Amino acid sequence: MRVAFAGTPEFARVALERLHAAGFDIPLVLTQPDRPAGRGMKLQPSPVKQFAQAHGIAVAQPRSLRLDGKYPDDAQAGREALLAARADVMMVAAYGLILPQWVLDTQRLGCLNIHASLLPRWRGAAPIHRAIEAGDAETGITLMQMDAGLDTGDMLLTERMAIRPDDTTGSLHDRLAVLGGRLAVEALEMxxxxxxxxxxxxxxxxxYAHKIEKAQAQVDWSQPAAVIERRMRAFDPFPGASTAFGDEAIKLWRAQAVRADATPAPGTVVAVGNDGIDVATGEGVLRLVELQRAGGRRLPVADFLRGLPVAAGQRFGAAA
Known part of the structure; x- marks a missing residue:
């Protein structure tokens, strides 16, 4: 079976690696154009492109696949590459571009998508983030036959996975990527x-799992402690949960929701110790245990306090 592949980030690279290791003939990889990254903002190839080039797989990077869109020359080049690949099926994982109908119709078996949720829950761009943020007890992978809708196609394979109490988007992403790669191989063998x-x-x-925006990273201390803690895990590693402390912007990475009978105004520091900074919220207390100053590293609270003393009665979420 000849398998075209479309994907861009690390989640997709894991699936591509599994398909390659399973011995499938992969004549073409589609991935997004190189993006500037790092301090020098140099163009960097996607994880999928890096794997494909390392294994001698042809790569196409159209900016769009819409023949009537903004980049018709790119779309036409992508079409020619797909037709030349003569693939039986296309496996898609976090590609990042909309596939028009002509792409869905090019392969004999159509396009199969590795989606990181238990459809129809969390259709859309950020299913892992939103599952953690919502406090879901489980998630999983759905292998789906793609159609013209947004994650609306028929389900082919589904496998569930528990969300651990300490899962971040990063940790859950890594486990789901492995599961997605395994199900991709199983689906093609079937x-x-x-x-x-x-x-x-x-x-x-x-x-719907709407795309994560940087503006959502700001902590709303009027929310319950448990909600803020889930959002912190959902936004780790990107974009991180942020709050003001005096004139500084602080990122919050790990915390624990603590019961409290009565608390002062949300954002007020209740207590400080080497085991955490207790901050009042709209419901309960949030104990901050890993923080980061601008330009600094993520630090356990004891190390953080050596560089920036915090005292009871001070406020998070308000500039000085």
Whole structure:
């Protein structure tokens, strides 16, 4: 079976690696154009491109695949590359570009998508972040037959995964990437012998995982401590949870929700110790245990306090 692949970040690279290791013939990889990154803002290839080049797989990087869109020359070049690849199927994982109908129709078996949620919950761009933020007890991978809608296609394979109490988006991402790669291989092996069964998604339980914006990183101390703690884990490693402390912007990485009978105004420091900085919230107390100053490193609270003393009665979330 000839398998074209479309994907960009590390989540997709893991799947591509598993498909390659399983021996599938991969004639073409589609990935997004190189982006500036790092302090020098030099153009950097995506993790998928790096893997493809290291293993001699042809790469195409169109800015769009819409033949009637802003970059018709890119789309036409992508079309020619796909047609030349003569793939039986395309596996898609976090590609980042909308696939128009002509792409879905090019392969004999269409396009299969590795989606990091239990569809129809958390359709859209940020399913891992939103599952943690919402306090879901579990998530998983859905292998889906792609159609023209936003994650609306029929389900092919599904496997569940528990969300641990200390999971961040980073840790859950890594486990789901491995699961996604395994299910991708299983799906293609089943497709090769006609064993894949398509199941329409339920009409109930649809939610959307909207893209994470940097502005959402600001901590709202009027929220319950448990909600803030979940958002901190959901926004780790990007964009991180941020708050003001005096004239400084502080990032908060790890915390624990602590019960409290009565607390002062949200954002007020209640107590300070080497085991944490206790901050009042709209409901309960949040004990901060890992923080970061601008330009600094993530530090355990004891080390953080050596560089920036914090005292009871001071406020987070308000500039001096």
């Amino acid at each position: 497709a090769a012998c006609g064993g894949l069964v398509r199941t329409p998604q339920p009409a109930e339980g649809i939610t």
